[in-house]
Amino acid sequence: xxxxxxxxxxxxxxxxxxxxxxxxxxxxxxxxxxxxxxxxxxxxxxxxxxxxxxxxxxxxxxxxxxxxxxxxxxxxxxxxxxxxxxxxxxxxxxxxxxxxxxxxxxxxxxxxxxxxxxxxxxxxxxxxxxxxxxxxxxxxxxxxxxxxxxxxxxxxxxxxxxxxxxxxxxxxxxxxxxxxxxxxxxxxxxxxxxxxxxxxxxxxxxxxxxxxxxxxxxxxxxxxxxxxxxxxxxxxxxxxxxxxxxxxxxxxxxxxxxxxxxxx
Amino acid sequence: xxxxxxxxxxxxxxxxxxxxxxxxxxxxxxxxxxxxxxxxxxxxxxxxxxxxxxxxxxxxxxxxxxxxxxxxxxxxxxxxxxxxxxxxxxxxxxxxxxxxxxxxxxxxxxxxxxxxxxxxxxxxxxxxxxxxxxxxxxxxxxxxxxxxxxxxxxxxxxxxxxxxxxxxxxxxxxxxxxxxxxxxxxxxxxxxxxxxxxxxxxxxxxxxxxxxxxxxxxxxxxxxxxxxxxxxxxxxxxxxxxxxxxxxxxxxxxxxxxxxxxxxxxxxxxxxxxxxxxxxxxxxxxxxxxxxxxxxxxxxxxxxxxxxxxxxxxxxxxxxxxxxxxxxxxxxxxxxxxxxxxxxxxxxxxxxxxxxxxxxxxxxxxxxxxxxxx
Numbered sequence: 001x002x003x004x005x006x007x008x009x010x011x012x013x014x015x016x017x018x019x020x021x022x023x024x025x026x027x028x029x030x031x032x033x034x035x036x037x038x039x040x041x042x043x044x045x046x047x048x049x050x051x052x053x054x055x056x057x058x059x060x061x062x063x064x065x066x067x068x069x070x071x072x073x074x075x076x077x078x079x080x081x082x083x084x085x086x087x088x089x090x091x092x093x094x095x096x097x098x099x100x101x102x103x104x105x106x107x108x109x110x111x112x113x114x115x116x117x118x119x120x121x122x123x124x125x126x127x128x129x130x131x132x133x134x135x136x137x138x139x140x141x142x143x144x145x146x147x148x149x150x151x152x153x154x155x156x157x158x159x160x161x162x163x164x165x166x167x168x169x170x171x172x173x174x175x176x177x178x179x180x181x182x183x184x185x186x187x188x189x190x191x192x193x194x195x196x197x198x199x200x201x202x203x204x205x206x207x208x209x210x211x212x213x214x215x216x217x218x219x220x221x222x223x224x225x226x227x228x229x230x231x232x233x234x235x236x237x238x239x240x241x242x243x244x245x246x247x248x249x250x251x252x253x254x255x256x257x258x259x260x261x262x263x264x
Numbered sequence: 265x266x267x268x269x270x271x272x273x274x275x276x277x278x279x280x281x282x283x284x285x286x287x288x289x290x291x292x293x294x295x296x297x298x299x300x301x302x303x304x305x306x307x308x309x310x311x312x313x314x315x316x317x318x319x320x321x322x323x324x325x326x327x328x329x330x331x332x333x334x335x336x337x338x339x340x341x342x343x344x345x346x347x348x349x350x351x352x353x354x355x356x357x358x359x360x361x362x363x364x365x366x367x368x369x370x371x372x373x374x375x376x377x378x379x380x381x382x383x384x385x386x387x388x389x390x391x392x393x394x395x396x397x398x399x400x401x402x403x404x405x406x407x408x409x410x411x412x413x414x415x416x417x418x419x420x421x422x423x424x425x426x427x428x429x430x431x432x433x434x435x436x437x438x439x440x441x442x443x444x445x446x447x448x449x450x451x452x453x454x455x456x457x458x459x460x461x462x463x464x465x466x467x468x469x470x471x472x473x474x475x476x477x478x479x480x481x482x483x484x485x486x487x488x489x490x491x492x493x494x495x496x497x498x499x500x501x502x503x504x505x506x507x508x509x510x511x512x513x514x515x516x517x518x519x520x521x522x523x524x525x526x527x528x529x530x531x532x533x534x535x536x537x538x539x540x541x542x543x544x545x546x547x548x549x550x551x552x553x554x555x556x557x558x559x560x561x562x563x564x565x566x567x568x569x570x571x572x573x574x575x576x577x578x579x580x581x582x583x584x585x586x587x588x589x590x591x592x593x594x595x596x597x598x599x600x601x602x603x604x605x606x607x608x609x610x611x612x613x614x615x616x617x618x619x620x621x622x623x624x625x626x627x628x629x630x631x632x633x634x635x636x637x638x
Contacts (some may be wrong), residue, residue, distance in 0.1 A: 003269055021580055047266055075295075086294075086295075115294050116298045117327070121297065121298075121327070123365040124330065124334075124364070124365070125294070125326070125330060126367045127363070128326065128327075128356065128359060128361060132355075132356075133362060136365065137361075137365050137366065141365075141366055141367065144603075161326075163294060164293070164325040164326050175268075194479050195351050196326065
C-alpha cells in the first residue's frame with residue numbers, strides 16, 4: 001500500500017472538535033479526524049449514528065454547532081465554489097443525478113460551469129470518465145431514469161470525478177447493489193485511488209468494503225469517533241465495535257480481505 | 265500531488281521551441297488545457313521524429329493525460345515522463361476510447377412540428393379516453409363505498425373535508441367579497457347615467473348567487489385542492505406507496521380517490537353557500553358606500569331581486585364541479601411516472617384542466633338552464 005508510506009504529510013482533510021446537535025439530541029460530541037492524502041478511510045456506524053450528518057459536515061453542506069473542518073489546509077466554508085468543485089467530489093447515496101439531463105450532460109455540467117474547455121473536448125473527457133467508471137460511451141445518451149441501480153452509482157461516480165477532485169466522498173456506494181456489482185464498485189474505488197492518487201472517504205454499512213479496500217476505519221459509536229487501522233480495531237473492547245467486526249456478517253468479509261491481500 | 269492544485273492560479277505552459285522537440289513546462293490540467301492546445305497549435309513540433317519532452321511537467325490530471333494520449337496516437341513521441349505521471353497515462357491510455365460520445369438524432373424543425381402535432385392529437389384522444397375510464401371506475405368505487413359501510417372511510421373523508429373546505433374559508437371569503445365589490449363598482453358606473461343605480465343590488469345579488477359565487481369557489485378549489493390531490497398521490501406513486509397498497513390487497517381507488525372525491529363533493533357546495541353569503545355581504549358594503557343604502561334596506565331589496573331558484577341554480581352546480589375537479593386531480597396524480605419532474609408536470613396539468621373543465625361545464629349549465637327557463 002503505497003499510500004501508507006506518506007503518513008507524515010500534512011492531512012488533506014482534518015476535522016477538529018465537531019459537535020452536532022439537533023434540538024436536545026447530540027449526534028456528535030467533539031469529533032476529530034485527520035485524513036492523509038491518498039488514503040481510503042471508511043466511516044462505519046449503526047443506523048442513526050450520524051454518519052450522513054458527518055459526511056455533510058466534512059463536505060461543508062452542514063455547518064456544525066461547534067468545531068471546524070479544514071480541507072487542504074483551508075476552512076471548508078471559506079473555499080470558493082470553483083475551487084471546492086475541483087477539491088472535493090461527492091457520490092450521493094441515491095446518485096442525485098439531475099433527472100432532466102442525460103448522463104453525459106450530468107458529467108459535463110461541472111466542466112461547463114468551472115472550466116474553459118471547448119464543448120467537443122468536454123465530450124471527449126466525459127466519454128473517458130464514463131469509461132473510467134466502467135461504462136460505455138453509449139450510456140452517456142441515457143437519462144438517469146433509464147439506468148439500473150449499479151449504473152446510477154457508476155454514473156454518479158463519473159460525475160463526482162468530473163473535475164479530478166483530490167478527495168472523493170462516497171455515501172454508501174455499495175448499498176442496494178448485488179454482491180457482484182458491489183465488489184465491482186469496490187475494485188473501481190481501489191483502482192481510482194491507486195492510479196489517480198485520489199483520497200477516498202467512504203461512508204458504508206458494508207463490512208466487505210471496510211475489510212477489503214479501506215486503509216483505516218472510523219467507527220462512529222455513541223457520539224464519538226474511533227479511527228484506526230482495522231487490525232487495531234479488531235482488538236478493541238468497545239462492545240459495538242466488537243460485535244460489528246466479529247459478528248456473523250463480518251466473517252465473510254474477513255475471508256474476502258484475506259483473498260484481496262493474499263498476493264500483496 | 266500529480267494533479268492541478270485548485271488553490272494555485274492556473275499555471276502557464278511554456279513551450280521551448282527547438283525544432284522537432286518541444287519541451288512542456290508547468291501544470292497540465294483541465295483549466296490549462298485550452299491554453300496549452302492553442303499554444304501547441306502555434307508552435308507544432310516539426311520533422312519526422314516529433315517529440316514532446318514532459319520532464320518539466322509538474323502536474324497532470326485525467327483530461328491532460330487524455331490529450332497527451334491523443335497526441336501519442338497521432339504519432340508524437342512522449343519523452344521524459346515522470347514516474348507519477350506514467351501511471352496516469354497508462355490508465356487513460358489503457359481505456360477503450362474508440363467510441364466517442366454518441367450524438368442524439370437531430371430531427372429537422374418542420375418534421376418535429378409535424379411529430380409534435382401528431383403526438384398532441386394522440387395525447388388529446390388518450391386523455392379523453394383516460395378521463396372517461398377513470399370516471400367510470402371512480403363512480404363504481406363510490407357506489408361500492410356507499411353500499412358497503414366498511415368501505416366508506418369516514419375519518420379519511422372528514423380529513424379531506426377539513427383540508428379542502430374549512431381551510432379554504434378565509435381565502436374564499438376574501439375572493440367573494442372582492443368580486444361583489446368589483447361587480448358593484450362596474451354596475452354603478454354603467455347604470456347611473458340612466459338613473460337606475462338601485463338595480464346595482466339586483467345585479468350583484470343575482471350574479472353572485474347564480475354564477476360568481478360557485479365559479480370563484482370552484483376555480484379556487486381546482487387550484488388549491490386539485491393540485492394537492494395530484495401532488496399527494498403523485499409523490500406516493502414515485503415512492504412506490506401505490507404499489508405497496510396494491511400488493512397488500514388494498515385498492516388505491518378505494519382508499520385514495522373515493523374519500524377525496526366524497527370529501528370534495530360535500531365541501532364544495534358548503535363553500536359555495538359560504539361564498540354566496542360573503543358575496544352578498546360585499547354587495548351590502550358597496551351599496552352602503554356608493555348608494556347610501558342601509559343594511560335593512562339592502563336585505564329587503566335583495567329579497568325582492570333574487571328568488572330561491574337563483575341560489576339553487578348556483579348550488580346545484582357545485583357538486584358537479586367538485587366531482588370533475590377531484591377526478592382530474594386524482595387521475596393526474598395516478599398518472600405520475602418515475603421521476604420527481606413528472607409530479608410537477610401532472611400537478612400543472614391537473615390545475616389547468618380542472619379550471620378549464622369548470623368553465624366549460626358552467627357554460628353548458630348556462631345553456632341548459634336557459635332552455636329550461638329557470
